Amino acid sequence: MAYPIILAIESSCDDTSAAVLAGGQIRSNVVATQRVHEQYGGVVPELASRAHQQHLIPVVQEALRQAGVTKAELDAVAFTQGPGLLGSLLVGSMFAKTFALALGKPLLAVNHMRAHILAHFINEPRPTFPFLCLTVSGGHTQLVVVKSPPDMQVVGQTIDDAAGEAFDKTAKLLGLPYPGGPHLDKLASTGNPTRFPFPVGAMPGYDFSFSGLKTAVLYFLRQQTAKNPNFIQENLPDLCASIQHTIIQTLLRQLQRAAADLGLTQIALAGGVAANSGLRAALQNLAAEKGWAVFIPEFQYCTDNAAMVAMTAHFQFEAGDFAPQLVSPDPRLKL
Numbered sequence: 657m658a659y660p661i662i663l664a665i666e667s668s669c670d671d672t673s674a675a676v677l678a679g680g681q682i683r684s685n686v687v688a689t690q691r692v693h694e695q696y697g698g699v700v701p702e703l704a705s706r707a708h709q710q711h712l713i714p715v716v717q718e719a720l721r722q723a724g725v726t727k728a729e730l731d732a733v734a735f736t737q738g739p740g741l742l743g744s745l746l747v748g749s750m751f752a753k754t755f756a757l758a759l760g761k762p763l764l765a766v767n768h769m770r771a772h773i774l775a776h777f778i779n780e781p782r783p784t785f786p787f788l789c790l791t792v793s794g795g796h797t798q799l800v801v802v803k804s805p806p807d808m809q810v811v812g813q814t815i816d817d818a819a820g821e822a823f824d825k826t827a828k829l830l831g832l833p834y835p836g837g838p839h840l841d842k843l844a845s846t847g848n849p850t851r852f853p854f855p856v857g858a859m860p861g862y863d864f865s866f867s868g869l870k871t872a873v874l875y876f877l878r879q880q881t882a883k884n885p886n887f888i889q890e891n892l893p894d895l896c897a898s899i900q901h902t903i904i905q906t907l908l909r910q911l912q913r914a915a916a917d918l919g920l921t922q923i924a925l926a927g928g929v930a931a932n933s934g935l936r937a938a939l940q941n942l943a944a945e946k947g948w949a950v951f952i953p954e955f956q957y958c959t960d961n962a963a964m965v966a967m968t969a970h971f972q973f974e975a976g977d978f979a980p981q982l983v984s985p986d987p988r989l990k991l
């Protein structure tokens with residue numbers, strides 16, 4: 657079979673997504689984002705599972721319709737096995753297993769973190785192996801050496817909060833709506849990034865730490881608002897720019913160190929935080945200085961989506977890496 661037709665399901669957190677890959681190309685990528693969590697300031701796992709259950713079948717039907725593919729034409733069904741929220745993963749995995757069984761098609765179990773990285777192969781330009789990938793999302797911050805689709809090695813990761821959490825938690829302290837990352841990004845564009853110096857999390861090797869920043873921002877805001885209750889409102893763009901600058905410095909310092917030590921010049925950015933305009937600009941500047949080739953996927957393939965799951969499943973299909981019907985979701989699945 658030259659190119660398989662694959663239906664992929666992503667349900668690891670709060671986005672329900674289905675995609676179809678055919679002829680080696682993504683033919684559809686439908687994402688239903690759950691708005692129910694906004695009022696709680698974070699993802700509520702039980703509500704996420706219920707929303708996946710409501711969204712999944714219409715999302716799959718729409719993905720097949722947009723791709724112009726019938727169920728009978730599918731060669732395999734792929735799903736996100738982990739990491740993620742157990743209840744959310746269960747909805748996607750049970751659907752995929754049942755669908756594959758009913759259709760008599762093979763099943764592909766995909767690692768969500770590998771999928772974020774292999775999203776780089778959906779469209780041109782594609783990095784060549786080996787490359788170094790910085791995956792930054794709401795749940796993860798990892799530096800990964802990618803030697804081939806199956807051969808990936810985590811060389812550094814966060815020891816506490818993920819970069820996206822650092823954005824979201826500090827944005828919450830500033831009174832911004834959830835998820836705060838995009839709001840903070842927007843406000844930062846008109847602020848002074850060096851006005852308020854916050855600590856850059858200093859870790860040995862290539863690991864990251866963001867909990868110190870959150871605490872520093874919390875104490876600083878408490879101190880300042882005790883003197884001036886309007887401090888946040890009066891300084892919002894500068895506060896956002898300074899926080900964003902600190903997060904970017906923390907990320908790029910370790911990235912730069914790993915790239916130099918490991919002799920890698922192809923640098924890829926993945927995950928929802930790759931949408932951050934300050935991070936993109938700072939990485940492009942650093943790349944120009946270092947002579948790196950930088951790869952950043954389209955925004956729709958940076959945040960959680962099933963297209964990246966389909967792309968990863970395609971590599972697994974070619975390698976004959978199928979999953980048995982007994983496969984279970986694994987909330988803590990390692991890379």
Ligand code: KG4
Nearest residue numbers: 793794795820837841928929931932959960
């Ligand atoms: O990859 P993703 O969609 O979901 C996870 O797997 O976590 O990432 C979501 C994270 C959230 O923390 C969100 O605030 C952050 O990505 N994010 C941003 C921006 N857009 C999304 N953070 C900073 N600046 C942005 N423009």
Ligand code: ZN
Nearest residue numbers: 772793959960
């Ligand atoms: Zn993700």
